[in-house]
Amino acid sequence: MQRTEARCSPGLLAALNHKVHRHLGMDFSGPRGADLLRRLQLLALELQVTDLEPWLQHLAFADWDAALVQTLIPAFSVGETYFRRDAEALDWLAVNHLGPLLARRRQAGQRSLRLWSAGCCTGEEAYSLLFLLDRLLGAERDSWTLELLASDINAAFLARAEQSLYGANAFRRNEEAFRSQHFAAEGRLWRVRPAWRGRIRFIQYNLADGLHACPMQGADLILCRNVLMYFSPTRAASVLHRLLGCLDGDGLLLLSAVEAGIATQAGFNGFWAGCNYALNSSAGRAAPRLASVPAAAAARQDISSATPPSVAGDQAPWPRRTDSVVGVDMTWPLVKRADAGAPSEGFWQQAQRSLDAGEYATAREALLAYLACAGLSHAQQHQACLLLARSWADQQHIDEAQDWLQRALLLDPGSVMGYWLQALLAQQSGDIAAALLALQKTLYLDPGFILGYFLQARLLRVQGRGQASDKALQVCRQLLGEQDEKALVAQGDGMSCGQLLRLCEQLLEEQHPWPNQ
Template sequence: MQRTEARCSPSLLAALNHKVHQHLGMDFSGARGGDLLRRLQLLALELQVADLEPWLQQLAFADWDAALVQTLIPAFSVGETYFRRDAEALDWLAVNHLGPLLTRRRQAGQRSLRLWSAGCCTGEEAYSLLFLLDRLLGAERDSWILELLASDINAAFIARAEQSLYGANAFRRNEAAFRNQHFQAEGRLWRVRPAWRGRIRFIQYNLADGLLACPMQGADLILCRNVLMYFSPTRAASVLHRLLGCLDRDGLLLLSAVEAGIATQAGFNGFWAGCNYALNSSAERAPPTLAVVSADAAARQDSSPATTPGVAGGQAPGPRRVEPTVVVDRAWPRVDRVDAGAPSEGFWQQAQRSLDAGEYVTAREALLAYLACTGLSHAQQHQACLLLAHSWADQQRIDEAQDWLQRALSLDPASVMGYWLQALLAQQGGDIPAALLALQKTLYLDPGFILGYFLQARLLRTQGRMRASDKALQVCRQLLDEQDEKALLAQGNGMSCGQLLRLCEQLLEEQHPCPIR
C-alpha cells in the first residue's frame, strides 16, 4: 500500500503534540512536527484507519484514557534490547555497588534487597540483573529476600516479559554458556529456566505520569537507562527527582552515559559508573551557574518543553536523535550531504528523508540506487558507504556496519568521520584496543577534534592507563578553554563546549580525588 501524506494544520499538529507531551512526556514541537505526523500515519496503517484526517482530529481533542494511550504506544516505542546489552554496567555494579552493599547488609544482619528496572522493555535487563544477583549470592541466595520490580509503559512488552520466552535476537553477544545456563530451548526459542521464572514482578507503569505513586520505595538500585533522554527537559527533571526520592539511603540510580547531561541540567552532580552515569540518594545539587542546558533544549526555550523522539527501554523511539551528552555507544557521525546531479540527487534526498523517518530498508535501497548511478566521484561514493554504515549501526547491526565502513575507508583512507565511527563501533563491541587505535587515527587526521580526546581519556582509564588518560583529558580541556562555552561541539549531537568541560572536571575529580583531611 502506498503511503499518502496527510494534511495537518499547524494548530492540529500543536494540539497533538500537547497530548503526547502531557501523557508520554515527549515533545514534537517545531521541526519535529513532521516526525510526529509520520509516526501517527504508520500507526494508522497498522490499525487500518480508513480516513486519516478525521482520526487525527479525534485524537487531538479526545480525552486520552489508559486504553487509548496503550493503543498509541506502539507509535512511540520499540523493543530494541537484548541480554547483557551493556555488560560493563553489570560488571561495574557487581564490583562497586551490589557486592559492597551485600557485604554491609550481611554484617548488619539485614538480608534483603530491593531493585527496580524502570523502562524494562521486554525484560532482558531485569532478568540479567536477577542472574547477576544469584551469582553474587551463591549458595546463600535462599536466605535473602530479593524484591525485583520491572516496569514499562508498554503493556505488550510487559506481557512478553512475563512469558520469559525469547528468540535468537535477544542473544547478540554470542554467549552460548550464558544462554545455556539460564535458558532452556523450546523449538527455535529460549525460555528462562524455572529457577528464575516468577521471581520478577512485572508491572505497567508510566514514568512520565507525575500523578502515579512510586511503585517501589527504599530501592537499593534503580536502573533507568536510555529512557529520560526522550522526555522534555522539564519532564525528565521531574522524573529524576521522583526516582531519587524512591532510593534507600545507600541506593543508586543508574542512567546511561547519554543522560549525564540531563542530570547536570536538572541540577544534580553524579559520577561515572563504567560507561554509565550514576546518582545516589543524596546527590548534591550543582550550583545554578554550572547547570548545562543542551543546545537542543535551549533552541526551544521560547516555545515549549522539548525532547528528542527515540526509543529504548520501552519509551519513545527514533533513530536520528539529538543527545545532550557524549555518546559512547550510539553517537554515530553525521554525514553531510554531497551535491550531485539527477538522478543521483533524487536517490540521495530520498535516503536522507527515509533515515530521518527511521525507514532503514527504504533508505538503504535509495543509497544502493545512488551508488549504482554513473559519474559519482570517490568522495560521493565514500559518503554513501558511510551513511550505509551509519544506518546499520543505528539498528545495532555491527557486522553490516563494519562491512560498509571498510568500503568507505577504502574509498577515502583519510576519512576523519570514518575512523571516528570505527572507534565507536569498536568501543560498543568491547574491543578497547581497536577503539583506541581508530581514535589515534582520528586525532592524527584532525588534532582539534575535541570529542575524540574525551572518549580517548575514558577508554584509557578503563585500561588503567591513568597517566595517558590524564594527558588526553588535559588536551581536551585546553581545546575547550579556547572555545565559547555555548558553542556546539563537532559531532556532539547538540552538546555544548561548556557541558563537556563540566564532564571533564567530574572525570578528573574521580581520577584524582582530594584526600580526606
C-alpha cells in the same frame, strides 16, 4: 515509493503535542513538531491507516484512554533489547555497587535487597539483573530476601516478559554458557528456567505520570536507562526527583550516558559509572549547571578498559566497506552537524580529531563527555549517538553499534541516515528481513534516496522476490535518469550516477538474461 502526506495545521500539531506531553511526558513543541508528525506517520504506516488526516484529527481531539495510549506507544518507544545488552554496566554494578552493598548488609545482618528496573521493556534487563544477583550471592541466595520490580508503560512488552520466553534475537553475544545455564530450549525458543521464574514482579507503570506514587520505596538500585531521553526537560527533572526520593540511603540510580546531560541540566550532581551515569540519594539539586566531567585520565581508563584497541593501520575514521550483497564500495553515512554551545563544542571537536586519527576509544570518551553537557538539543544528542554507533561499527562491534543506533533513533525517529545505517548493519549481520524493513523506513522518509532503492533491489533478489526487485530497480533507474551522469550519488562514496546506472543495467541483465541466440 509513494509516500502518503498529511496536511497538519499548526493548531492540530499543537493539540497533538499537548496530548502526547500530558500522557507520555514528551514535548514536541516548536520545531520538534515535524518529529512528532513523522512518528505518527510511521505508526500509521505500520497500522495500515489509509486516510491519515482524519486519523490525526481523531487523535488530537479524542479522549486518550488506556487502550488508545497502548496503540500509540510504539510510535514513542522501541522494543529493541537483549540479554546482557550492556554487559559493561552489569560488571560495573557488580564490582562498584552491588558487591560492596551486599558485604555491608551481610556484616550488619540485614539480608535484604530491593531493586527496580524502570522501563524494563520485555524483561531482559530485569532477568539479567536477577541472574547477576544470584551469582553474587552464591550459596547464600536462599537466606536473602530479594524484591525485584520491573515496570513499563507498554502492556504488550510486559506480557512477553511475564511469559519469560525469548527467541534467538534476545541472545546476541554468543554466550552459549550463559544461555544454557539460565534458559531451557522449547522448540526454537528459550524459556527462563524455573529457578528464576516468578521472582520478578512485573507491573504497568507510567513514569511520566506524576499523579501516581512510585511503586517502590527504599530501593537499593533503580535502573532507568534510555527512558528520560523521551521526556521534556521539565518532566524529566520531575521524574528524576521522584526516583531519587525512592532510593534508600545507599541506593543508586543508574542512567544511560545519553541522559547524563539531562540530569546535569536539571541540577543533579552525578558521576560516571563506566559508560553510564549514576546518581545517589545525596545527588542534590542545585541551580541547573554544566555537568562536571571526570578527569581525562580517569575517564580514559574507564572507557579503554571496556573498549578494544583500534585496529593497527586503520587510520580512516569511516573506512570503505565492500558490501558483498550490493557489490559497491560504500562508506557509512555522513553526519551533518548542528551548532553546539561553546562548552560542548570542545568535546565535539576532540571527538572529530580522534576519529580522524582512528583513535576510537578516545573519540568515544569525548562523545560521552559531550553528551554529559547540559543544554544539548535532541538533534545534537542524536548526532553524537550516531557517531558512537558508527565508531563501534567501524571496529566490527555490531551489538554495541546497534545499541547506540537505537538510542539515536529514539532521539530522532525520522533520521534517514539512522535507518540507512540500520539497514547496512542488518545486512552485515545477515538479517535480510531487518535490512529491508529499515530500508522501507529510509525510503518512506526520503523517497528520493537513490542508493536505497538499489540496495533494496539486490536484497529482494536474494529473497527470491523478483517482481518486487524489478520494481525497486525501476524506481532507481528512473531517479538516476533525472540526474546528470557525472553527479555523485548520495552516500555512494564518490560513485557517479552514470556508474550506478550501469550497475543497474548489469543487475537487470542478471535477473532477466537474454535467451541464447
